Amino acid sequence: MIFNNSNTQISPSATIGKNVRIGDNTIILDRVIIEDHVTIGHNCVIGEPLNDYYSNPDYENPVTRIGAHSLIRSHAIIYAGNTLGEYVTTGHRIILRENNLIGHHTVLGTQADIQGHVKIGSYCRLYTSVVISQLSEIGNYVFLYPFVVLTNDPYPPSNDLKGPSISDFSVIAAHATIFSGVTVGANCLVGAGSVVKQDIADYTLAAGDPAKKVTDIRKYVVMGKGKVYPWMKRFSRDMPWGKAGWENWDPDRSA
Amino acid sequence: MIFNNSNTQISPSATIGKNVRIGDNTIILDRVIIEDHVTIGHNCVIGEPLNDYYSNPDYENPVTRIGAHSLIRSHAIIYAGNTLGEYVTTGHRIILRENNLIGHHTVLGTQADIQGHVKIGSYCRLYTSVVISQLSEIGNYVFLYPFVVLTNDPYPPSNDLKGPSISDFSVIAAHATIFSGVTVGANCLVGAGSVVKQDIADYTLAAGDPAKKVTDIRKYVVMGKGKVYPWMKRFSRDMPWGKAGWENWDPDRSA
Amino acid sequence: MIFNNSNTQISPSATIGKNVRIGDNTIILDRVIIEDHVTIGHNCVIGEPLNDYYSNPDYENPVTRIGAHSLIRSHAIIYAGNTLGEYVTTGHRIILRENNLIGHHTVLGTQADIQGHVKIGSYCRLYTSVVISQLSEIGNYVFLYPFVVLTNDPYPPSNDLKGPSISDFSVIAAHATIFSGVTVGANCLVGAGSVVKQDIADYTLAAGDPAKKVTDIRKYVVMGKGKVYPWMKRFSRDMPWGKAGWENWDPDRSA
Incomplete structure (x- = not known):
């Protein structure tokens, strides 16, 4: 009922795997590779050409790869040059500018804007x-909540762009801004609305503008729940340790 | 001129009322009910199937209802299971995930993301x-300004999700974050950029991170205007009391 | 390869210049003027009718003008009554409500929401x-970073709407909120997450909630870089002074 193959356009140079579903009005451009078992929603553009296309008559679209079993929801715009791992899931209307490298099992929420490189x-x-x-740069098992911004310009506008780095297992709450060049360590929690101007060490709960250390996250107690971080010991939904639990998990085997 | 009925797709199991206009490239999916005098803009998807659809061969789309006289602007994505009252108006590109219940005469602005339930x-x-x-949960006559976020996870990531509650006549200014489980009372005003971590009593003006009471809203004076809250006594645009005025309005009759 | 002219709809009353490219599924409505050398991406709506259209049988769409050499990326919604200068570039999914006046060489980022007038x-x-x-009102050479909000209601909800004014060469960092009626002077820098409730004088670095003066921007020193503001003396990308440099530039000639 839902995939009508109506008004779908696929470039002759695209490669489409087995058991792939492509939504109505979706456009698959040159040199896009869609691996097996992928679903692409309605009204998407996959392999959008880079700026160079508009002025260079010899332009060739870079290869774009959508990993097996991925689900790209409707109205996505994915530029040429992106590489998505297997089992990536997106919300609606994501934008991936050129040349991002995205791992497997990662979820990109609605209207996520990943600006390239x-x-x-x-x-x-x-x-x-x-x-x-x-x-x-964002590590593994990182959670970013709505309207988090990672900035890359230390004194805007400038040409000295440098992105922040968010390390494994860290959680950044809604409306936080992370400044250019800042490293947020592993296992951190950054509070909602924080403005993070300095590096944050591993296992830090930080909050405020400018963000400051509140406590070691391992000492942070939620009433009635006790110590709830690191979160991996109590949360396994969609994580590779699953029901076996974090303590029993061998990351070298399955991450 | 504008509704060309070009590339519109309507499921045989959808129900379309009288005097309904449906935009180009719009897709109306299974078991959607569009009541009389509704306008749906271009490039919309109404009745988007739930996650279960992708794996369950016996999937049946829940009923979706768009109330009479509603106006859904272009590029909207409305999942199956939503119920919209009469005279609902939306901006462009709203997303309603599954099973929201929305009253009548409510306006959902551009890119509003209502995440379900x-x-x-x-x-x-x-x-x-x-x-x-x-x-x-959001009451009646509530105003939420750009980038307001209502969060539902008290120690992210967790499975103990609990939404906030915003009571009647309250106003939340731009960029405010309301924490999981918090109740904002009736007739409150929450300042721009606030991070609301604790309940707020009725008639409170609150601001800051964390948000704290500034004053009783009934004592708040704007220079040259005097006491301007509760706002209903001085503002009636699109409200049921209209030009008759708040004092003369019988809510049992028309709300 | 990319402009297939598939499912494109152009009103008979639209005017299309020379060397114009229009994307698939794009709709060009009544009385739109697209000047020479313009590129419009896929899935756009240009000349969206105003509210009045839905109730007035004699409705006539105001003129919409897209200046020469402009690039409007995919999924844009541009209402009737907008005037865009030459060499305007947009990200994807911008929304321009009615009757905005936009200069030349201005860039509107992805999902920018310009609410009209x-x-x-x-x-x-x-x-x-x-x-x-x-x-x-926004002057020339102004930089606004992600999620900046300019508000226009001094005691919401009200009918006393008044927009802020941002003067030439000023830079507003991510997540800042500028209050109704506030004037940000020329050559200012407003920090990320600021809530600006009062006017800011020329050459001010301001930050915080409420935003306060930190220093004269001309005294602000970045370690290893020295004094970096006003930014025009060290930044010329896409600016009219270009490689000749700010000091050698005659604004009366080329701005």
């Missing part, structure tokens, strides 16, 4: 309307 | 890019 | 998801 690891979850500036 | 009352006005997490 | 000068750069309320 960004590395995002595996098993990350970016919520609605996150903005990731060029040159940012 | 949310209750929103009547005569509310949500501005651009508001994000409402699952399980949130 | 707004003036924006030339050589401005608005980044992702900026929200500009009705009646706002």
Whole structure:
């Protein structure tokens, strides 16, 4: 009922795997590779050409790869040169500018704007309307909540662009801004609305403008729940350790 | 001139009322009910199937209902299972995930992201890019300004999701974040950029991170204007009391 | 390869210049003027009718003008009554409500929401998801970073709408909120997450909630870089002074 193959356009130079579903009005451009078992929603553009296309008559679209079993929801715009791992899921209307490298099992929320030349690891979850500036690096198992911004310009406007780096297992709450060049360590929690101007050490709960250390995250107690971080010991949904639990998990085997 | 009925797709199991206009490239999916005098813009998807659709061969789309006289602007994505009252108006590119219940005469601004299982009352006005997490509850006559976020996870990531509750006649200014489980009372005003971590009593003006009471809203004076809250006594545009005025209005009759 | 002229709809009353490219599924409505050498991406709506259209049988669409050499990226929604200068570039999914006046060489980022009756000068750069309320005024060479909001209601909800004014060469960092009626002077820098409630004088670095003066911007020193503001003396990308440099530039000639 839903995939009518109506008004779908696929470039002759695109490669479409087995058991792929492509939505109505979706446009698959040159040199896009869609691996097996992928679903692409309605009204998407995959392999959007780079700026150079508009002025260079010899332009050739870079290869774009959508990993097996991925689900790209409707109205996505994915530029040429992106590489998405397997089992990536997106919300609606994401924008991936050129040359991002995204791991497997990562979720990109609705209207996520990944501005190009960004590395995002595996098993990350970016919520609605996150903005990731060029040159940012995000590790594995990182959670970014709505309207988090990673900036890359230390004294705007400048040409000295440098992205922030967010390390494994860290969680950045809604409306936080991470400054250019800042490293957020592993296992951190950054509070909602924070403005992070300095590096944050591993296992830090930080908040405020400018963001400051509140406590060691391992000492942070939620009433009635006790110590709830690091979160991996109590949360396994969609994570590779699953029901076996974090303590029993061998990351070398399955991450 | 504008409704060309070009490339419109309507499921045989959809129900379309009288005097309904449907935009070009719009897709109306299974078991959608569009009541009389509704306008749906271009490039919309109404009745988007739930996640289960992708894996369950026996999937049946839940009923979606768009109330009479509603106006859904272009590029909207409305999942199956939503119920919209009469005279609902939306901006462009709203997203309604599954099973929201929305009252009548409510306005959902451009790019509003209502994440599912949310209750929103009547005569509310949500501005651009508001994000409402699952399980949130919003009363009647509530105003939410751009980039307001209602969160639902008390120690992210967790499975103990609980939405906030915003009571009748309250106003939340731009960029405010309301924490999981918090109740904002009736007739409150929450300042721009606030981070609301604790309940707020009725008639409170609150601001800051964390948000704290500034004053009783009834004592708040704007220079040259005097006491301007509660706002209903001086503002009636699109409200049921209209030109007759708040003092003369019988809510039992027309809300 | 990319402009297939598939499912494109152009009103008979539209005027299309020379060397214009129009994307698939794009709809060009009544009385739109597209000047020479313009590129319009896929899935756009240009000349969207105003509210009055839905109720007035004698409705006539106001003229919409897209200046020569402009590039409008995919999924844009541009209402009737807009006037865009030459060499305007947009990201994807911008929304221009009615009757904005936009200068030349200005860049409107992805998902920018310009709410109508707004003036924006030339050589401005608005980044992702900026929200500009009705009646706002923005000078020339202004930079607005992601999620900046210009508000226009001094005690919401009210009918006393008044936009802010941002003067030439000023830079507003991510997540800042500028209050109704506030004037940000020329050559200012407003920090990320600021809430600007009062006027800011020329050459001010301001930050915080409420935003306060930190220093004269001309005294602000970045370690290893020295004094970096005003930015024009060290930054020329896409600016009219170009490689000749700010000191050698005659604005009366080329701005």
